[in-house]
Amino acid sequence: MNSFLRRIDQWRLVLDPGAVPGMAVPGLIFADDYIESILKGEDVLSQVANVARLPGIVGYSMAMPDIHQGYGFPIGGVAAFDVSGGIISPGGVGYDISCGVRLLASKIPAEEFRPNADRVLAALFSAVPCGVGSVKDSLGVKELDRILEEGAVRVVRSGRGTEGDIRRTEEGGCLVGAEPGAVSPRAKERGKGQLGTLGSGNHFIEVQETEELFLPEKAASMGLSKGCIAVMIHCGSRGLGHQVCDDYLKVMRGAMTKYGIAVPDRQLCCAPVDSPEGRQYLGAMKAAANFAAANRQAIAEAVRDVFAGFFPGEKLTTVYDV
Amino acid sequence: MAWRLLEHTADAGFEAEADTLAEVFLDAAEAFLFLAAGLTPGDFPGSGEKSELFLSSPDGEELAVSWLNELLFMAETRSVFFLPVKVTVSLSPPAIAASGRTVPLNGRVLSVKAATYGGLVLRTSPRPFLRMILDL
Numbered sequence: 042m043n044s045f046l047r048r049i050d051q052w053r054l055v056l057d058p059g060a061v062p063g064m065a066v067p068g069l070i071f072a073d074d075y076i077e078s079i080l081k082g083e084d085v086l087s088q089v090a091n092v093a094r095l096p097g098i099v100g101y102s103m104a105m106p107d108i109h110q111g112y113g114f115p116i117g118g119v120a121a122f123d124v125s126g127g128i129i130s131p132g133g134v135g136y137d138i139s140c141g142v143r144l145l146a147s148k149i150p151a152e153e154f155r156p157n158a159d160r161v162l163a164a165l166f167s168a169v170p171c172g173v174g175s176v177k178d179s180l181g182v183k184e185l186d187r188i189l190e191e192g193a194v195r196v197v198r199s200g201r202g203t204e205g206d207i208r209r210t211e212e213g214g215c216l217v218g219a220e221p222g223a224v225s226p227r228a229k230e231r232g233k234g235q236l237g238t239l240g241s242g243n244h245f246i247e248v249q250e251t252e253e254l255f256l257p258e259k260a261a262s263m264g265l266s267k268g269c270i271a272v273m274i275h276c277g278s279r280g281l282g283h284q285v286c287d288d289y290l291k292v293m294r295g296a297m298t299k300y301g302i303a304v305p306d307r308q309l310c311c312a313p314v315d316s317p318e319g320r321q322y323l324g325a326m327k328a329a330a331n332f333a334a335a336n337r338q339a340i341a342e343a344v345r346d347v348f349a350g351f352f353p354g355e356k357l358t359t360v361y362d363v
Numbered sequence: 364m365a366w367r368l369l370e371h372t373a374d375a376g377f378e379a380e381a382d383t384l385a386e387v388f389l390d391a392a393e394a395f396l397f398l399a400a401g402l403t404p405g406d407f408p409g410s411g412e413k414s415e416l417f418l419s420s421p422d423g424e425e426l427a428v429s430w431l432n433e434l435l436f437m438a439e440t441r442s443v444f445f446l447p448v449k450v451t452v453s454l455s456p457p458a459i460a461a462s463g464r465t466v467p468l469n470g471r472v473l474s475v476k477a478a479t480y481g482g483l484v485l486r487t488s489p490r491p492f493l494r495m496i497l498d499l
Contacts (some may be wrong), residue, residue: 109372109373110372110373110481111481112480112481112496113477113480113481114371114496115471136476136477136498137476139390171472227436229441230436230440231436234440236497240476241474241476241499242474242476242498242499243471243474270457280439280476283477284436284499285419287432287477290480291425294421306480307424308480308481338414
């Protein structure tokens, strides 16, 4: 594998076709010498090569500098597929569909926050349950379907948030074309009590201080002020998204024979984008992405409630959510 | 304990090896409980309700993944952990029947998001063996 890897400049490596049989395009890895030294002991290059074998891949099987071994696809992997004749793979989208971040800016000076830090953090832990299986109030079937269809918009229109939140959320907080009916009852069972919960793993709520502004005017337009605190929220579609991925890995596995697709790793299971299975997965995936956006909106509101108790009158405005 | 932890860049894994496939699946449940919550069955002496579980899958690998994901599903949706006591595993057709007890998690935080197919190895000879990576 390593003999097919060559450096083209200080920041990029190319994995030539031939590294594994059937690569339709080269691999392109954004890595300096240090990252390259880490890669050579890992199976992750095989994952980059395996993605390059998938039908309809365009350009390169790419990997960003955070590359490390994932599930079928490498973490940090990026691949584009031709909608005409190309495939869609739940493994490529990943288990935590639309895992993302939201940044909330404030005018609360960090020095005013610090004496309250312990109490604020305790209140945040109480207001936003964390850990796998953490739950809040359970949603009814109809309300969950509306969340899956409308995303963060549904939360805001229910009185939890502002139109500004929506304007500063990717895709306006709602992916058009979501199909709640394509999400399994099992996934909905997992998700119905998880709106407004953080989950586990690398998900977090972090209270940060803006120490330096490199572009003060642009920072001001985003509501960021030097010396003030900001809150970063990182989470996604929780158990609902995981279940969507798990469900459709099984669907795609069954569909591959039908479409004459063979993959070297079952986590690369896929179907043509423009097939009944592909379209159904897209509808479910968009619904899970909407759940993730709604989840971050609900968490943002819980965070605002906590801060309102300690810093009355101070607002936490959304810088961006993606 | 007939399982051991595996090192992983970002997640966690285990290997289990035993005389029978049923024991391997029992060990897998124990490893899962430890990795998800830092607990062992001994942390729940004599408590819980009797419970049974039956699963079938197209193949053995999917059965192993589904087994642990079912335990996670119960934990997420019912806030209980299923502690299997007796397990019967067949690979033709692939199915598992388990009896045991469910114990309340009492607000304990789980850190496992899913059992995965990444690096998955299930073999029946020379000795039954399972290697699995869990998404944290």
